[in-house]
Amino acid sequence: MAKKTALVQGNEACAHGAVYAGCKFFAGYPITPSTEVAEVLAAELPKVGGSFIQMEDEIGAMAAILGGSLTGAKALTATSGPGVSLKQELIGYACIAEIPCVIVNVMRGGPSTGMPTGPGQSDVMQARWGTHGDHAAIAVAPESIQEIFTETVRAFNLAEKYRMPVQILFDEIVGHMRERIEYPEPGELEVIDRAKPDVSPEDYKPYDSSKGDIPPLASFGSEYRFHVTGLNKAADGFPTTKPDLVDAEERRQIRKVEANRKDIEKNEEYMTEDAEVLIFAFGSTSRSARYAVNELRKEGIKAGLFRPITLWPFPEERIAALGKQVKGMVVAEMNLGQMIYEVERVTKGSCKLEGAFRVDGEPITPAQIMEKVKEVN
Amino acid sequence: MAYDYEKSIRPGKLPHIWCPGCGHGIVMKGLIRAMDTCGLDKNNTAIVSGIGCASRLPGYMDCCTLHTAHGRAAAFAAGVKMAKPEMNVLIVGGDGDGVAIGGNHFIHACRRNMDMTYVVLNNNIYGMTGGQFSPTTPTGANASTTPYGNPDPTFDISKLAIGAGATFVARTTAFHATQIDKLIAEGIKHKGMSVIEVLDDCPTCFGRRNKFRSVVDMMKRLKEVAVPVQAAAKMPAEKLEGKILTGVLFKEERPEYCAEYAKIIEKAKGANA
Known part of the structure; x- marks a missing residue:
């Protein structure tokens, strides 16, 4: 059977890629040139039992996807340069609390309001170093409409697998350009879900790295009750200032990306x-x-x-x-x-x-x- | 028999970080009793907070607890609730966290009317950072950043919540310990956004700068300033000057956000079929 094809915008392809990846929650705030991602997901997510919310601001949208992700939902937000600037504190929160999520940045010129309807690639260092503190970063940069779809799926996979925020960077050109896309059949592209704990709720520690650098993440609303904080924390998720524990956790969170470069890199x-x-x-x-x-x-x-x-x-x-x-x-x-x-x-x-x-x-x-x-x- | 609070508290997490004389512990005990009254399932209850002394509360509670960034509790909570509407979602935090840095999230949470309960511990000061004035520090009061007295006018958090669209708004004080749990329980049972403002005391950062010689003096202030809303209705205006109304200040029925969104899901699924 011939594959389903369509002539779509990059932003639309991104939204459809998110649904393919199993995204069930989107929170956003309108901003050019990324708004179509939100518009399409407002229509598509409820069809698959997911939910969409337009928040009061960019920070709120980032906060909401982190809350949503902790319930087990794959979560997405989409924005552009000024919006990413506003989200930076909570991108750091996602890093330290190790909450999977995907952030789309349809890049325009800058700094500040810059040129909202023009393309830019000036947020690449922001994607790496935008939030304060030491942290690892994963960002992908598709060049075509088809690749926006497949890279959106991969971004979700990386976020879920490595339990961290992943940014998708494309620019206004591919965001708004229309090209023919072939929609992959279900099962054609790999879709990864986050690892779930295999210990009893009593023994569960959300940052227990004794079995590897990426501890499984339980969901809020399950029998696993746990604590999440933006403070430096020990394996049990509670704050600590013990130098050896803080050091080990910081290094682990960077190592989980560095040690898996071969899996993450794609050229x-x-x-x-x-x-x-x-x-x-x-x-x-x-x-x-x-x-x-x-x-x-x-x-x-x-x-x-x-x-x-x-x-x-x-x-x-x-x-x-x-x-x-x-x-x-x-x-x-x-x-x-x-x-x-x-x-x-x-x-x-x-x-x-x-x-x-x-x-x-x-x-x-x-x-x-x-x-x-x-x-x- | 004494009430068993321990069953709701995470083993090994006490003592808490709050100063001697701080009212936050009184509010936490009220919250525990309220959750008990409402029979909330710990597994299915999220307690979300921002940053500050009051925001440390969730860490002691044996639930799904989320200590977020400064001011963002209501927005994180909205995400939890939208993604899993069947969860009970409670928010706790202070005055600065809730209505200064978090003001935008606060008012929009009220407007949306999601079925969540926000307990604001209003002690009129930024305590964790050492006593800077907050949006509820009385005009003229002393704080570390108001060396000549506070020039700022204040927010009335309950009025703000009512104005923004919260459908259940109540206020009490840390002195009125037995009213705290009743109001929180009523808020939890209410289908929609409920805000319970608890006037609290901070002897360390507010009291000592503002001529409260002891914790007892601060508690006396809370006792004296509060007037039940029913009593106030029969009092002349001049007697109400400087008083703060307590009890259920506002209640109305309005469509709850997640219930409305569930209808959208049904509609979209229908269109898709």
């Missing part, structure tokens, strides 16, 4: 095998970058594209290796240079490095990238 490489120059691009910008690679190859320049689909954790090992293989790299991003710092940190000067940046609300063109590639070739 696409295009013509990198013999590449002498590399373009590093993600999200919608990688579409211009791929075009640039083809054009440069026609001119006899051995260009390749590296596209991180998982933006955080940063693909350190592969970029370090490529940095030794190529003469130069160009980081193309719709900001004034953010991921380039990571590339610079990891390549340690092993190749020339240039940035193709743009913040005027227009997409980066292949010509702009090609010009920079020629500078480092």
Whole structure:
């Protein structure tokens, strides 16, 4: 049987991907250019017995999905730069309390209100370091409508598996662009649910890492009664200031991502095998970058594209290796240079490095990238 | 026989963090009795709080407890309730947490009328941070950030809750210990958003700066300032000056949010079938 296809917007694809992943609760607040995610889920979630709520503000929406997730529901919120800024404290809460949830950030320009209807990629460092304190981060950055669907499903899987917030970053271009999408059949894509405790309610400790770095999470409203706090806590979930316990918990929460990089990282490489120059691009910008690679190859320049689909954790090992293989790299991003710092940190000067940046609300063109590639070739 | 509070308290979690003379323990005991009266199932009850002295209360209670970020309790609670409407959801917290940093969540929780009960422990001060003025610190009173007296006008939390749309609003004080559980129980039984404001005392941060020589003096203030709403109806206006009305201040029946949303689910499922 032919697959169900449709011509949909990126934001719509994200909403449908969430339903496919088993999302049962959405809380949001209207903001351009992400609002369609909320609009579609307001219609779709009650059909599957889930619920939708429009909260009084961005902070409230983030709070609500954390409350909802603790009852066992897969939970989502969607917003854009200013909204993510407001949610940051509670993203940190989700990190320390280890509550699975997914946050969509349809990126626009900034800072502040910036250019609400224009695209941007300037929230990538915010996705990594936006909340205060030390913490791990997972963020994915799809480049197409189909990939927004599949990456939304993967974002839920990562959130549930690693018991933490996961951010989906795409920009206004793919958020509002329409492309043909093939809806995967049920069961075609892997859907992961959080691990449930296998000990008795009396023995349950919500942060007991004796069997691994990711303790199972019980649900509110089950026979497991437990305490959740944003304070540093011991295995039983209650606050502690004991240095050894605080240190061990902080390190475990970062280790659960670091030790599982292979499972979390996902990249696409295009013509990198013999590449002498590399373009590093993600999200919608990688579409211009791929075009640039083809054009440069026609001119006899051995260009390749590296596209991180998982933006955080940063693909350190592969970029370090490529940095030794190529003469130069160009980081193309719709900001004034953010991921380039990571590339610079990891390549340690092993190749020339240039940035193709743009913040005027227009997409980066292949010509702009090609010009920079020629500078480092 | 003495009432058994221990069955509702998590083993090993006492003593609590509150200062000697603080009224929060009185309110917690009232809450325990109220939950008992209503026969709430511990497994199916969430107690949600924000940040501050009062917000430490859930940690002592043997339920599903959620100590959130400053001001956000009502919004976390809304998420719990929406995702699992069959749960009993209680919110506890202080005045600063509830109506300053959490003011927006507070009023919208009242407006939506989800079936939740919010117990506000109003001690007129930020206690945990050492005595800064809150939105309920009386004008002219002393706090660590009002070296020349508090210039701010105050919120009446109960009036705010009524104005915002809560469908059950009651007030009492930590002195009126036997009224606390009755009002909370009535709030829990009420189908909709209930707010129970308990005027509380903070001898450490409010009392010592405001000429209350002892905890007894603070309790006397609570006793003297309270006028039952029924009695007030028969009193002349001049006698009510400076008094605070207690008892059930407001009650009305209005559609409950989750029940209304359940209808949306049925409608959407029907459209999908």
